[in-house]
Amino acid sequence: MASMDVPAGGRDAAKAASPATSAARVPGKxxxxxxxxxxxxxxxxxxxxxxxxxxxxxxAAVFLYVVPAIVFLIPTALVSAELASGWNGGVxxxxxxxxxxxxxxxxxWCQFAMTIFYYPSLLAYVASTFAYIIDPRLASDGLYVAxxxxxxxxxxxxxxxxxxxxxxxxxxxxxxxxTLIPGAVLVIxxxxxxxxxxxxxxxxDASHILPQWTGLASLVLIVNNFLSxxxxxxxxxHVSSLRNPDKEFPKSMFTAMGLVLLIFILPALAVSWxxxxxxxxxxxxxxxxxxxxxxxxxxGWLTPVFGVMLVAxxxxxxxxxxxxxxxxxxxxxxxxxxxxxxxxxLNRFGVQQNILVAQGLITTVIALLxxxxxxxxxxxxxxxVITTQIYLIVYLLMFAAAIRLRKTQPDHPRGxxxxxxxxxxxVGLLSSLAALVIGFVPSSQFGGGSVLAYVxxxxxxxxxxxxxxxxxxxxLRKPSWRQHVDENPAxxxxxx
Amino acid sequence: xxxxxGNMKRTLMASEHRWIYIGSIVLLVVFAVIGIIQYTxxxxxxxxxxxxxxxxxQLADAGYPVPDHDLIVRTLGDDGASLCRDPGNALVKAQAxxxxxxxxxxxxxxxxxxxxxxxxAASLAVSVYCPDKLGEFExxxxxxxxxxxxxx
Numbered sequence: 001m002a003s004m005d006v007p008a009g010g011r012d013a014a015k016a017a018s019p020a021t022s023a024a025r026v027p028g029k030x031x032x033x034x035x036x037x038x039x040x041x042x043x044x045x046x047x048x049x050x051x052x053x054x055x056x057x058x059x060a061a062v063f064l065y066v067v068p069a070i071v072f073l074i075p076t077a078l079v080s081a082e083l084a085s086g087w088n089g090g091v092x093x094x095x096x097x098x099x100x101x102x103x104x105x106x107x108x109w110c111q112f113a114m115t116i117f118y119y120p121s122l123l124a125y126v127a128s129t130f131a132y133i134i135d136p137r138l139a140s141d142g143l144y145v146a147x148x149x150x151x152x153x154x155x156x157x158x159x160x161x162x163x164x165x166x167x168x169x170x171x172x173x174x175x176x177x178x179t180l181i182p183g184a185v186l187v188i189x190x191x192x193x194x195x196x197x198x199x200x201x202x203x204x205d206a207s208h209i210l211p212q213w214t215g216l217a218s219l220v221l222i223v224n225n226f227l228s229x230x231x232x233x234x235x236x237x238h239v240s241s242l243r244n245p246d247k248e249f250p251k252s253m254f255t256a257m258g259l260v261l262l263i264f265i266l267p268a269l270a271v272s273w274x275x276x277x278x279x280x281x282x283x284x285x286x287x288x289x290x291x292x293x294x295x296x297x298x299x300g301w302l303t304p305v306f307g308v309m310l311v312a313x314x315x316x317x318x319x320x321x322x323x324x325x326x327x328x329x330x331x332x333x334x335x336x337x338x339x340x341x342x343x344x345x346l347n348r349f350g351v352q353q354n355i356l357v358a359q360g361l362i363t364t365v366i367a368l369l370x371x372x373x374x375x376x377x378x379x380x381x382x383x384x385v386i387t388t389q390i391y392l393i394v395y396l397l398m399f400a401a402a403i404r405l406r407k408t409q410p411d412h413p414r415g416x417x418x419x420x421x422x423x424x425x426x427v428g429l430l431s432s433l434a435a436l437v438i439g440f441v442p443s444s445q446f447g448g449g450s451v452l453a454y455v456x457x458x459x460x461x462x463x464x465x466x467x468x469x470x471x472x473x474x475x476l477r478k479p480s481w482r483q484h485v486d487e488n489p490a491x492x493x494x495x496x
Numbered sequence: 497x498x499x500x501x502g503n504m505k506r507t508l509m510a511s512e513h514r515w516i517y518i519g520s521i522v523l524l525v526v527f528a529v530i531g532i533i534q535y536t537x538x539x540x541x542x543x544x545x546x547x548x549x550x551x552x553x554q555l556a557d558a559g560y561p562v563p564d565h566d567l568i569v570r571t572l573g574d575d576g577a578s579l580c581r582d583p584g585n586a587l588v589k590a591q592a593x594x595x596x597x598x599x600x601x602x603x604x605x606x607x608x609x610x611x612x613x614x615x616x617a618a619s620l621a622v623s624v625y626c627p628d629k630l631g632e633f634e635x636x637x638x639x640x641x642x643x644x645x646x647x648x
Contacts, residue, residue: 045602049601053599056611057646058646060646064599121594121605124587124590128591136577139581139587139591140581140585211646212647214643217608221598221608225598268599276563278616291571296567300535301535304528304532304534307531321603377586380593384606391604441609443609445596445640447639447641
């Protein structure tokens with residue numbers, strides 16, 4: 001990890017003929033290792049944040065993660081591994097090649113747009129975790145929450161604008177410090193707990209393998225868990241930073257897949273062994289749940305240390321989301337002129353700084369509304385419904401593009417060919433559609449409100465942010481906004 | 497070896513990135529130390545012990561597993577901690593609602609229909625630690641939709 005990033009202008013033109021084949025090293029071009037990319041992918045998708053909420057389900061948490069892994073994670077990972085081993089640039093390029101360029105723009109727009117509402121909620125969680133460490137009373141203070149969100153987000157923008165290398169290093173470090181090490185500690189302590197002869201707090205017998213079936217509510221829980229794995233494809237935008245992308249990306253993806261499963265399942269189980277479900281309800285927060293866990297071992301002082309580690313993981317994950325979709329948006333916009341030249345400008349590190357700044361301004365406004373307008377913060381959860389609906393459009397387009405690319409470009413060099421691709425894509429499409437439909441079922445937070453009103457709100461958000469805004473960009477585009485860039489872009493790489 | 501502009505830039509970048517990494521680690525360590533100091537300065541009080549005993553009894557009467565006494569003291573103190581700290585506050589409600597979600601920890605996080613007992617133990621705790629805020633608590637969370645999604 002001792003080299004620089006290069007501007008996009010220094011892209012590897014040698015890759016144009018065969019983008020996914022191993023390219024000769026070009027002076028100035030820097031690379032990242034496949035393991036770094038695996039860590040970035042894992043960091044984007046998984047952390048320990050979900051462990052307490054899933055521990056409530058006890059042994060059924062395994063089912064709730066494994067079934068979605070079969071029908072959503074495996075199709076997503078294998079299909080994106082094939083696509084990334086054949087085409088640089090990530091989801092916009094796959095969809096552009098497989099369906100059309102406007103659809104490619106729609107795909108990357110949806111991937112980008114949904115993150116705008118993700119950051120304030122993620123950083124509000126960081127703020128409440130920090131508050132627990134410093135002074136718990138701060139968690140209900142709007143000014144404190146606003147300051148934390150704005151300062152951390154803009155710090156993230158600043159780090160991202162230094163290039164992919166800085167992001168790769170911090171995201172990998174965040175994963176190791178904030179997820180892998182504390183996750184291992186949780187699992188070891190969990191086994192120690194059982195090894196001491198204590199009975200598991202959650203029943204671990206065969207009758208608890210399946211979750212409770214109560215009809216629609218259970219279906220909502222199971223299907224919504226498909227989305228636990230969303231984001232696996234996002235870091236494919238960095239594929240050309242690998243020395244040998246056609247071989248290394250699949251390796252990176254499979255490693256990330258294994259890590260994500262381990263991070264989700266084992267810590268949740270460990271927490272369920274030690275802390276009874278009702279105690280988790282008493283603890284009223286992620287960090288408080290870990291406090292309960294550590295208190296059983298008389299190492300409560302580990303809780304604030306753990307809190308800081310969780311914050312590191314959350315911020316590392318945020319950096320990958322800042323760096324990924326905005327880069328994809330830039331690449332297609334430069335080729336097709338979908339964004340005004342101002343937004344296409346690169347800084348001296350070859351990073352889409354103006355897109356990041358524009359995103360930062362919007363996020364700042366949303367964060368201030370979240371922190372200071374009670375009606376916004378109380379209803380903020382609905383944005384996570386809308387944004388996940390928007391994200392599902394990406395998957396629908398990706399799976400459709402993969403099927404078409406096998407048909408229209410069967411001989412295009414691919415370093416990895418997913419087995420039974422059509423089956424994988426059909427399963428992925430059906431899973432995505434199921435999640436899209438389930439997204440219209442009102443959740444707990446909506447209470448006893450009108451179902452029609454709920455469907456109306458979600459549909460309006462989906463149409464407005466997911467379709468109308470990219471349509472406006474598309475119709476307002478100008479040929480003069482196009483930049484002279486390689487049709488087969490290879491991005492600035494990093495060394496890690 | 498000839499020192500090219502590229503090499504110089506690379507060195508500058510490496511140096512800058514090193515400072516970003518070092519700065520991040522220093523900040524994390526500082527916050528961890530502050531957290532440990534804060535954590536260890538919290539003291540058990542007679543009132544906290546008394547409240548924990550009351551809650552243990554109420555939980556047992558309601559048929560719920562009773563957590564370790566020290567854990568209750570540690571988690572809820574003598575004032576109910578986060579449960580009683582302005583339960584009607586919009587930001588507190590937003591965080592509580594954000595916890596009733598699927599198993600995602602990234603942008604795939606999405607609300608679900610939570611288990612009907614998700615707040616029952618918490619409601620008992622509020623009635624013990626800050627009964628004056630029980631109305632506010634139930635107004636904030638009682639209107640949410642629940643179902644039996646956890647196998648008992």
